[in-house]
Amino acid sequence: MALIAGPTASGKSALAIELAERVGGTVINADSAQVYAELRVLSARPSVEDEARVQHRLFGHVAGTEDYSAARWAEEAKAEIKTAQERGSLPVLAGGTGMYIRTLLDGIAPVPEIDPAIRAEVRALPVSETHRLLGEADPEAAARLNAGDTTRVARALEVVRSTGRTLAAWQAERVGGIGEAIDLAPLILLPERAWLAERCDRRLSAMFGEGAVEEVHGLLERADIPANAPVRRAIGVAEIAAFLEGSLTRDEALERAQAATRQYAKRQYTWLRHQPPADWPRTDSTDISKQIGYFARFL
Template sequence: MPESAKNKVVVIGGPTASGKSATAMDVALEFDGVIINADSMQIYRGLPIVTACPRPEDEARVPHRLYQVMDPSETCSAGLWEKMCIEEIKKAWAGGKLPVVTGGTGLYIKTLVQGISQLPAIPDEIRNEVRRRGDMEGVEVLYEELQQKDPEMAGRLKPRDMQRICRALEVLETTGKSLALLQREIKPEPVLKADYDTHVIMPPRDILYERCDRRFNIMLEQGAVEEVRWLNEQKLDPKLPAMKALGVPELLSYVRGEINLEEARETAQMQTRRFAKRQCTWFRNQISNPKIHSAQYSESLRDEIYNKIRQFLLT
């Protein structure tokens, strides 16, 4: 890595099945890099096929970090991921390697590159009480309370998004202010002061959807059902993030005998396509100044990305 490349980070994002992992792999090989995961599901152990984690042969060619490092019984937040990511970036720099951060979780990437509002810490007693009420009374009751106390924040959330509804109530109880107001008042700044070169791989919609469908079929062939059967045996809280990974709810219904495999396949593919569409919208509207590549990953696109990264590293 050239001297001028110190303190620099390449970020490669994009929707699921867009080809970003292949892009990151090529970039890491070309520029002597370390790949650092920015996918909120690939961080959990036990589901490498369902979450499309790197293959062992890929990990043998290029160092990969933050893949399968947490148990599915745990919850990884954007803030926790940011701390782990920054640690891995600094290790890469110290070893003379280029950090290549890649994944489809736009919030993680935004947190690293642009920062997020540093909200006051929530006391354990408040958090525990709100979560207890959620378990006892249900999400509908908490959402109705949020609508009464903080209609602006309630209007931003889905009525059944337990995690975010609880978060909004916790902040309101702790600070006496709306989370929406605090997010406007507290200007975000990135924790890690670095130069970021952000690329987003975004193939045409028809190609992306076809890749989503094909990838899920491949996952089934490779053993996705067996992974989800193992996950089902862990008897985890259904509200945990790992239980909501793409394809997991549908395959859980299948292994529990609630639907047949074809129904699981069709529903999971539909949900994956919808998710990919939302990811595209996020990357276009929430990430500052990304280099968006609106094409399927190919040799010509690879060379285009290489040239842009070379210019970035030399400036």
């Protein structure tokens, strides 16, 4: 299996398609935003034309009404990898969501299903109160997490309340990873930062003119997709929503979306540089022909 990981706008999709074309491979999405059906443009999913070039899986297959997770993605990815291998097609994973990659390869903490009543109660609290209560129930998690990180703070509190164990205790156990059962050929794309920032800005500008604004308008019109739905937290949604609602100009919304994208790319860059195994090859080359060389054993 080939794995191409890189921050947003690093060119991993183009490389994955090129490799899959050469070897009869199947491109499998490993990006948390690109799973949503409603966000083809804003998530930079491959175009319809690119998807027609090779088999693509797990792109745009989730409705924005669904609460998707890394655990569900990993199970679906394992099934797609198995299917591709059975038909003699090389699975080519492409994405930059570190949690997805870790969950697939290393497994996931076997946290039981959270009691729905507890989840609803925790998610209804203001984040400041959630963090205060977490400090009482799990002081180590409260000290570790940013008090304003709504999602992570709520997750830590709901786990300890529902299961009686801290999230860290559950995370010490991992099950279901396939890292030791597959022949993995990874490549991490880490292009020069200035090049990456410029590409992020240029891509956001193009998105605004090619349908991203209309996509967000469609989300806002959907009464069945609440404001706190994961799809509404995708980068660019809040900024475009503010533009559509009149609190930002178009240029202001674009600038803020570009800044948010650059910050996200910076976090991905740092994670990919330091967290994956040290023996995974990393390259700063943006030349696809050179990048393809890392997968010579498949060619």
